[in-house]
Amino acid sequence: MTDTSRPDHDLRAAKTRLKNEQRALTLRRFMANRLAVCGLGLTVVICLLAFLGPLLTPHGPLDINPIDRLQPPSAEHWMGTDNFGRDIYVRVLHGTRASLLIGFSVALLSSLIGVAIGLYSAYFKLLDHVLMRITDGLMAFPAILLAISVIAVFGPTTRNVILTLVVVYTPLIARVVRSNALVVKEQPYIESLRALGSSRTRIIWRHIFPNTVSSLIVQASFVFAVAIITEAMLSFLGVGIPAPHPSLGNILYDGKNVITSAWWMTVFPGAMIIGVVLGQNILGDGLRDFLDPHTNKAVSKR
Amino acid sequence: MIQYVVKRILSLVPVLGVVAVVVFALVHLSPGDPASVILGPDASADDIRQLRDELGLNRPVPQQFASWLGNALTGDLGTSIYSGTPVTSVFLDYFRPTLSLAIFAQIIGILVAVPMGVFAALYRGKWMDGALMSFALVGISVPSFLMGLLLILFFAVFLNWLPVAGYAPLSEGLGTHLEYLLLPAISLGFIQAALITRITRAAMLEVMNNAYVKTARAKGLSRATVVIKHTLRNAFIPILEIIGQTFTTLIAGAVVVEFVFNIPGLGQLIVNSVERRDFPVIQGTVLLVAFGYVLINLFIDLIYGVVDPRVRLDQ
Numbered sequence: 001m002t003d004t005s006r007p008d009h010d011l012r013a014a015k016t017r018l019k020n021e022q023r024a025l026t027l028r029r030f031m032a033n034r035l036a037v038c039g040l041g042l043t044v045v046i047c048l049l050a051f052l053g054p055l056l057t058p059h060g061p062l063d064i065n066p067i068d069r070l071q072p073p074s075a076e077h078w079m080g081t082d083n084f085g086r087d088i089y090v091r092v093l094h095g096t097r098a099s100l101l102i103g104f105s106v107a108l109l110s111s112l113i114g115v116a117i118g119l120y121s122a123y124f125k126l127l128d129h130v131l132m133r134i135t136d137g138l139m140a141f142p143a144i145l146l147a148i149s150v151i152a153v154f155g156p157t158t159r160n161v162i163l164t165l166v167v168v169y170t171p172l173i174a175r176v177v178r179s180n181a182l183v184v185k186e187q188p189y190i191e192s193l194r195a196l197g198s199s200r201t202r203i204i205w206r207h208i209f210p211n212t213v214s215s216l217i218v219q220a221s222f223v224f225a226v227a228i229i230t231e232a233m234l235s236f237l238g239v240g241i242p243a244p245h246p247s248l249g250n251i252l253y254d255g256k257n258v259i260t261s262a263w264w265m266t267v268f269p270g271a272m273i274i275g276v277v278l279g280q281n282i283l284g285d286g287l288r289d290f291l292d293p294h295t296n297k298a299v300s301k302r
Numbered sequence: 303m304i305q306y307v308v309k310r311i312l313s314l315v316p317v318l319g320v321v322a323v324v325v326f327a328l329v330h331l332s333p334g335d336p337a338s339v340i341l342g343p344d345a346s347a348d349d350i351r352q353l354r355d356e357l358g359l360n361r362p363v364p365q366q367f368a369s370w371l372g373n374a375l376t377g378d379l380g381t382s383i384y385s386g387t388p389v390t391s392v393f394l395d396y397f398r399p400t401l402s403l404a405i406f407a408q409i410i411g412i413l414v415a416v417p418m419g420v421f422a423a424l425y426r427g428k429w430m431d432g433a434l435m436s437f438a439l440v441g442i443s444v445p446s447f448l449m450g451l452l453l454i455l456f457f458a459v460f461l462n463w464l465p466v467a468g469y470a471p472l473s474e475g476l477g478t479h480l481e482y483l484l485l486p487a488i489s490l491g492f493i494q495a496a497l498i499t500r501i502t503r504a505a506m507l508e509v510m511n512n513a514y515v516k517t518a519r520a521k522g523l524s525r526a527t528v529v530i531k532h533t534l535r536n537a538f539i540p541i542l543e544i545i546g547q548t549f550t551t552l553i554a555g556a557v558v559v560e561f562v563f564n565i566p567g568l569g570q571l572i573v574n575s576v577e578r579r580d581f582p583v584i585q586g587t588v589l590l591v592a593f594g595y596v597l598i599n600l601f602i603d604l605i606y607g608v609v610d611p612r613v614r615l616d617q
Contacts, residue, residue: 143554
């Protein structure tokens with residue numbers, strides 16, 4: 001009895017060891033990828049700042065204090081104050097939080113929808129024709145113009161901003177997933193699965209989907225960045241996150257009117273936008289090199 | 303070739319169909335009645351009823367769509383509620399500065415980016431490549447309107463070169479026109495340049511791996527001839543492609559950059575129209591810009607067909 005279970009036990013132990021070793025190797029390979037680590041680091045630092053940073057000062061993002069209006073950075077107000085005497089530091093961090101939430105929701109939702117569209121249209125030819133014409137049509141719209149008109153009709157709420165951006169950026173995800181899935185679908189093992197009687201759902205989700213994940217992650221990180229830029233543009237034009245609530249875009253809008261006298265209202269939120277987007281772009285580039293060593297390092301972000 | 307052209311043009315029909323449906327649905331799917339959306343919350347019931355008749359809102363939706371589409375195809379996109387002038391003429395008035403800006407920015411972008419991309423590819427892995435590519439990576443992370451604000455800050459506040467914003471139409475002379483557009487075009491061209499640099503480098507690297515490049519070099523052609531005539535020329539297709547694809551990003555960027563520099567272009571038109579609840583203008587602008595994107599991409603596809611005969615057989 002013990003004789004038969006012994007090698008069994010050994011085998012299991014060896015398997016776990018191998019798995020751990022592989023995991024450690026993957027981790028080391030990731031850490032060796034300087035781009036990905038830098039991008040991830042920058043993003044994590046910004047997230048921590050956005051969620052914990054406001055605790056460091058007593059000011060709230062909506063606290064109006066007319067006596068202290070338009071003050072340059074000081075020990076009391078680290079990034080100065082705006083034309084209502086509100087603390088820019090706290091407003092920038094709250095704005096960053098809003099940007100991150102919007103970027104994340106848009107990336108997540110458009111990935112979920114885009115994956116389904118991409119996989120099914122790769123698998124069913126007729127559906128492909130219909131869905132791809134629709135995505136072609138949606139890609140013809142500049143995100144910002146479509147978003148402005150949707151918001152003009154439905155009202156400026158964070159939810160509407162997110163939903164519009166999802167509509168505009170889902171095609172970007174669907175395209176990438178579809179083109180990957182089309183290649184995988186032609187592999188002999190998919191044919192053998194079909195011959196063995198696997199259901200379509202099983203083939204699509206168990207066997208095709210995992211092969212599209214790496215390019216999906218890369219594309220999603222770019223959608224994250226673009227969504228943040230578009231949201232900043234919308235708020236800057238006055239049709240994004242509605243006024244007293246801070247967003248990086250509407251702080252810049254307030255700052256534009258006093259740009260010749262209050263540089264801090266432009267420089268700090270601006271630097272934050274660049275930081276967030278740069279972090280995502282570096283992470284995206286790094287992940288691409290990491291997940292798919294075959295692609296050229298400088299391929300477009302589309 | 304003719305077959306290719308016809309095929310490409312026919313393939314636009316469904317795309318334009320989707321564009322038309324989305325634009326139509328924008329106003330007609332709005333919560334509540336388009337007439338009351340247009341007139342705002344303070345409108346009287348009589349006014350709303352009158353506008354409903356005028357807009358034909360009492361007819362079934364498919365019929366409304368058909369007549370709207372019929373009008374749109376003949377160039378009639380309705381009239382602006384604010385000024386009473388046809389939407390198409392309002393659009394064209396405001397489109398000119400935006401188009402000037404977009405073209406100027408695109409030219410700056412290409413002039414800067416192509417040499418940068420070529421050098422990065424030639425010195426692949428050297429410090430020059432690293433420096434140029436880091437620059438490009440930062441470049442794609444700075445939204446154009448932010449670049450505009452930073453440029454204003456630099457020129458107006460630190461150098462005191464006022465005024466930095468404003469606009470002069472082409473009729474005041476090309477020099478003045480471009481002088482006013484220079485800063486906005488740099489802001490917009492910067493991110494474009496960064497994007498094209500990345501594409502150019504990738505395209506160059508791909509072509510450089512081909513055997514015919516080695517052959518050209520082996521038969522004793524100079525390095526410059528090989529790079530310009532044999533490599534760059536073949537790398538131009540992906541570059542052209544990205545120029546077509548980024549048309550909408552460029553127009554979208556221009557819309558916001560104009561707002562920064564107070565240029566009376568589409569950006570101002572659309573922001574003002576949102577404030578005035580001028581839906582026909584918003585609808586028309588979105589439709590025409592999307593249409594422009596489709597046309598530009600058709601044009602670029604046709605150029606491929608001429609430049610690279612393989613493309614014609616591809617479909």
